[in-house]
Amino acid sequence: MxxxxxxxxxxxLLFAIAYRILGSVSEAExxxxxTWLRYQASPTRPTSTKAFLSAVVTRISIDVLRSARVRREEYVGHWLPEPLLDDPYEDPARSAELADSVSMAALLLLERLSPLERAVFVLREVFxxxxxxVASAVGRSEAACRQLAVRARRHMDAGRPRFEADRREREELAERFFDAFRDGDVDRLRELLAADVQLVGDGxxxxxxxxxxxxxAAKVARLLAAIVPPMARIHVTFEPREINGQPGAIFRDRDDKVLHTWTLDILDGRIQTIHxxxxxxxxxxxGPVADAWAVAREAAQARRLTD
Known part of the structure; x- marks a missing residue:
């Protein structure tokens, strides 16, 4: 071969590792x-290609994350990971870990870890x-990696919800939510939202x-219902679909260009967060990206006509 x-x-596998360490599709790619360039330039063939390439992509990702963290500290507004539609890596033996680790909630928890803790957690707990x-990949002793893994697991466990919604429950709730949103029904929306639901935006x-x-719930429901009429007037559409392993949607302008995405965190039969x-x-x-400023101006004009 x-x-x-x-x-x-x-x-x-390499992309899946890099994305979980970086939270960015473009940086992971x-x-x-x-990693390929370094492998191509390597004068010798490794004993284990998987171990070698996983170590290389991990080290590169750690370096990228260290510089990215500085930029994220100066980020305007709330930082969210880049949306991932399909995880290219599959492993039936670790399907639960893989699915959980790519959710928006998990990726945001991973942001709290140091780059080394994050890399160790991803390699050990996810893959x-x-x-x-792991020690070879991150350039630390096995004992140090065990300590990093314990600290990372403690941070992750402390931030996780106590009760996870099962997949079918999430899908059914998301379907009802998007139906209520499409109808601009404030009361139905409010019923599906947690009392302390948050709508968080990243521009x-x-x-x-x-x-x-x-x-x-009341504020978020009113806001969501209010954007439906002007959105319809300017032919903005949305397509419910799974994003980062969670219910979500892709919004598009009249030219079918991507305007924004939503992902829903669902727990205890209610929507907890809309990202x-x-x-x-x-x-x-x-895909091709819409001019969000132009869409916003058009929506504002449509809202005035609606009012």
């Missing part, structure tokens, strides 16, 4: 490409690598965004 063939067999492989200063999170991502820099991998 050629190096290129070996690499292609492992590409989906760049890390995978850099099941042994500590010798990154590159698109219209909420000045702060909107909190509370709205409209930063165009994070949507390009989904």
């Amino acid at each position: 050629t190096r290129a063939e070996e690499f292609e067999e492992l590409r989906s 760049d890390a995978v490409q850099e 099941g690598f042994g500590f010798p492989e 990154g200063g590159r698109a219209p965004q909420l000045a702060r999170a909107v909190v509370g 709205s991502l409209i930063n165009p820099d994070k949507l390009g991998h989904l």
Whole structure:
């Protein structure tokens, strides 16, 4: 088997590792490409190609994350991970860990970890690598990696909800939510939202965004219902679909360009958080991106006509 063939067999795993460490599709793709270049330039063939490439992509991702964290501290507004429609890597033996680790909630929890803790957690807890492989990948002793894993697991467990919704329950609730949203029905929307629900937006200063999170079922329900008439007038549409393993939707303008995405955190039979991502820099991998400012101006004009 050629190096290129070996690499292609492992590409989906390498992307899956990099995305969970970085929370960015574009940065993960760049890390995978850099891994290929380094593998191609390596004078020797490793004993285990999987271990070697996983270590390389992990080290690259750690370096990228360290610089990215500085940028994220200066980020305008609320930072959200780039939406992932389909996780290319599948492992039936670890399907639960893989699905959980790619959710918006889990990725935001991972942001609280140091780059080394995050890498160790991803390799060990998500992908099941042994500590010798983890230690080699991050350049630390096995004992140090065990300590990093314990700290990371403690942070992650402390931030997780106590009761997870099962998949069917989430899908049914999301379907009812999007039906109520399509109808602009405030009362039905409010019934499906947790009392302290949050609507969180990420425009990154590159698109219209909420000045702060909107909190509370009544406020969020009224806001959502209010945007439906002008949205319909300017032919903005939405397509419910799974994003980051959760119920969500992709919104498009009249030219079918991607405007923004929603993902829903569902717990205890209610929607706890709506993550709205409209930063165009994070949507390009989904297709041609709409001019959100132009859409907002058109929506404002349509709202005045509606009123």
